[in-house]
Amino acid sequence: MSTRRGAAGSQQARQQIIAEYVASHGSAAVNELVELTGVSVMTVHRDVDELARRGLLRKFRGGVSAQPSSVFESDVEYRLGARLEQKRAIARAALDFVEPGTSLMLDDSTTALHLARLLGTAAPLTVITNYRRAMDELRDSPELRLIALGGEYSRTHDSFNGLFCIEAISAVNVDVAFVSTSAMSATMSFHQEQEIVQVKRAMLAAAGTKVLLMDSGKTARTALHQLAPLTAYDHLVVDDGVSGEMLAELRQVLPVRVAETEQS
Template sequence: MTTEQRPGDDVADTSAPGVRRNRPGQRQSEIAEYVVQHGSISANELAEMFHVSQMTVHRDLDELERRGVVRRYRGGVSAQASSVFESNVAYRLRAGRDAKAAMARHARTLIEPGMAVMLDDSTTTLELARLLEDLTPLTVITNFLETIKLLTGVRGIRLIALGGEYAPTHDSFLGVPCIEAIEALRVDMLFASTSAVSGNYAYHQEQEIVLVKRAMIAAARRSVLMVDHTKLGKAALHRLAPLSDVDLVVTDTKAPEDALLEMRENAVAYVAV
């Protein structure tokens, strides 16, 4: 160590085979990518992987947590959701792809040309958006930037973007302006998802998301909630709405029988696809 280097400085052992010089921005991006792919990892493992000190790793993780990419826990970091933490959109885009695709295919059968359809900012409804091109003419309303980019310029789709304050963690627009825009509309169908379903209620970790989704349900003649098996039997911090507020719950074939029984007992219409 030279006199200019101190413990915790951003220094890499570049003599090691395959190890590149670690710049903080590059390293943080690679840490984020790893956590998004693998779900969670300890700080010790990250320090060894990137050939930096524990102090440097903790600074990186503090910055990634500040940006909403990961959540910290004692000794490590995770991109997975908890009852109070919603996963970053990058993690959600990778998770449960097969189940999302199956639910999207079923949801598509519920849409007819000429409808006005609202999609929330979930990665589940993004899969449905990929299937809309041949259902035109169609009006699609959404606050999810990924869906907006996907449908921009698609022939036959009239696209209405819901504005508001941009939330990087969700890659969507939220807040009072978004809610007011939703309240000014009346749509044929809403397709939405959420983080958790337990008993007769849907839940979400963040109150801003809850308020937007409630406004969407109120603005739709018919609402469809798309939730894969990993979200059933779980609760989150905020109660979003009773399942009686939606017309149909769409889940996948891995849904636990006790969760399906609970919906039947509460007279909730559902389909497992």
């Protein structure tokens, strides 16, 4: 059966399709990508050149290969386009943990960004974040008190991290922290970057209630660094793509809320 997708939408959506396909297959020929996207060979070459420029793919004669998965998981532009419906569903479910008057912290995950876009409906709130895009989403909301965490700016993550950020986090206490991360087994959460692990751990330590937001693509996986055992979180929100077996294992560790996607 052909995987051709016709016009394949916008350039960004098409590049997302290419990146995910190559990541899942390890490599691909240009002709495969033409069939996948339904655009011309020249258009595919331009898309591949852009993805290679961003460091997501390696180009070779006649095709492309994937960089290590950690590269994809770190690149904010890739993450912004990945598993959108699942992240929106998780954000809608996570909003139930927010009441007017709550103080909350958001990490620099794109899942938390979707939650940020909903927070105006629960105002007034105090929101603390190190994610520049979340700051942009929240800065014009008159009933939201926004506190930006400083630190060293990471272009890869579009967020502020490092020692200054950790020290700022340690100076506050919030009612609830919403965090996401790269991977999760039935007992442990993981991230591939040590610096990000340190910031997320500081956020968890600063919160009364700790909510982990994880789409199904991140489950039953591991990454280089252990972030925290699942017992360190108070709640887990996942989408309905998580397998029944995995859900049963997770529910032996902590309360799990399953968010229904609009596709289900």
